[in-house]
Amino acid sequence: MSVLPYPPPPEPGWYDDDTTVMxxxxxxxxxxxxxxxxxxxxxxxxxxxxxxxxxxxxxxxxxxxxxxxRTASQDDDDIDWEGTVLSSAFTAQAPKQEYTLYNEQTGQRVIVDTGVLLGRKPSQDLPQGVKAVKLEDPTRTISRNHAAISFDKDGALWIEDYDSLNGTYIIRDDTETKVEHERMRLEAPCTIRIGDQFFSFEQR
Incomplete structure (x- = not known):
């Protein structure tokens, strides 16, 4: 297997409740x-x-x-969202399908059967039918509101990054693609890297 072109190691996340002074x-x-x-x-x-x-x-x-x-990304990460601006596909009605995100390192399993906002401490102010999922973050590299997975009206999946500090990546066929600037099509099976946490993504 060829070596994946990974970017530099992730930066530590920023926590308001940190008690340790650098x-x-x-x-x-x-x-x-x-x-x-x-x-x-x-x-x-x-x-x-x-x-x-x-x-x-x-x-x-x-x-x-x-x-x-501080960088703009760090400042944004320290601000609680009063409301979340979502793409139109995020809240679209879609055929009933279920997928799973599974992190082997932490053992966390997330069911994706509707639009989902993923992050270390995701906003709870979301449209009806959309859920927020708090990701386990042992290495502190996941942003507060990090990424979102959504269905469109035809049931197709999309993923977008919310200007996270350490990025969101799709890994397929030994190739890692960064999700940036706009939402990207998401197909299962694949691996999704959020910060430095790896999630297998499969249809149930």
Missing amino acids: PQQAAATQAAMDVMGAPDVTAAPEAASAEQTADAADAANTADLAAEP
């Missing part, structure tokens, strides 16, 4: 606090005035923004 962010924050005369955050806590604390926090925020600029 080393470079911690260093930048401490440097800013040193300039303002704030106490060392790595040392034992000492009393500080309210004015020092506020000034240090403002300086730390400025240093963080300068230290690590």
Whole structure:
């Protein structure tokens, strides 16, 4: 079997609820606090005035923004959707067919029998008859609203990517094709890569 032309390794996903501070962010924050005369955050806590604390926090925020600029994809990934803009095919009535997405690594199985929005924390504000499916994401490479699979009125399948950080790919006959710019036709069987998670896609 030939080697697939995989793109570079995926970037880590961004989580609002992360409690771990990246080393470079911690260093930048401490440097800013040193300039303002704030106490060392790595040392034992000492009393500080309210004015020092506020000034240090403002300086730390400025240093963080300068230290690590964010891409548009990362910014979009951190915003909850008030509503989801879907292609016209996404909510189309279609003949009754069922497919499965199966991730051997996590053991997760998803039934695709209607339009489905896939992601780490997908929007729940969806049209009637469309479902959101939260994908297990052990490596944190799946975006909040990552990709969608839909049926058209003839029962044909389509897949589209929602400007995800690490992309959506279709793998068939040892060839990997990136889903980008517009929705693509999807045929089973094949393998779908979402972030760095691989899903076999088959008709039931």
